[in-house]
Amino acid sequence: MEPFEGLWNLKELQSLNEVRATKAFVANLGNLSQLRVLSIADVRSSHCSQLCNSLSKLHQLTRLEIRASSEDDLIHLDDLTIPNPLQVLDLYGRFSDGTFESHFFLNHGNALQLISLKYCQLTENQLSQLSKLSNLTYLDLTNAYNGQQLNFYFDWFQKLKKLLLKDLSHVSQICIHKGALLSLEYLCINNLQELRDAPIGVNFLTSLKEAYCIDMHADFASNFWKAKLDHIPNVYSTTEGK
Known part of the structure; x- marks a missing residue:
């Protein structure tokens, strides 16, 4: 108004x-x-x-x-x-x-618990600084990162429970290193058209309860189901436009 x-x-x-x-x-x-x-x-x-x-x-x-x-x-x-x-x-x-x-x-x-960043063109250095916020439980990155590789390193986002990654048009690989995202329960990957494979290290996310991959490339959907996902109770995936 x-x-x-x-x-x-x-x-x-x-x-x-x-x-x-x-x-x-x-x-x-x-x-x-x-x-x-x-x-x-x-x-x-x-x-x-x-x-x-x-x-x-x-x-x-x-x-x-x-x-x-x-x-x-x-x-x-x-x-x-x-x-x-x-x-x-x-x-x-x-x-x-x-x-x-x-x-x-x-x-x-x-003290921050929830952060949404949209259209902000984060660098990996800024993402590293963000990962140090010790009480963060929710993070939404929508069109917020321009790099091709998105890494989550050891000790990053220790209390994060919910992670949304949407419209990251340049990201072609996601790598989750052992010791990162230890408390993550919910992961949503939405419209990352350059991403063809499931996140590397998704098997390290032992607390993950729900994984949603929405409007993804057809190659991603095919490769996603070949990944090690047996530890995730609820998994859902769709290709673009379906």
């Missing part, structure tokens, strides 16, 4: 969803000191400095969603200093390289 004049005077407001970023709203956002849930869309690079400043005043915030205005707008969160540890974070769009080294992530990152 469009932020109406005086929205920032609703001092007791606790949840605000799908509000469009404007210069005036971002500047006055800090007045909504009781906000617990915030979803802000159409964020431009030019908004980010003031947005970080305003977010630093929201002491009750537990869930935050930021959507970039376009793929060309870089979300700068290096100066993010939210005083209250967030539980849920959703980022839509590209963000700066130093995001996971920001004050917020260094001091409160381990």
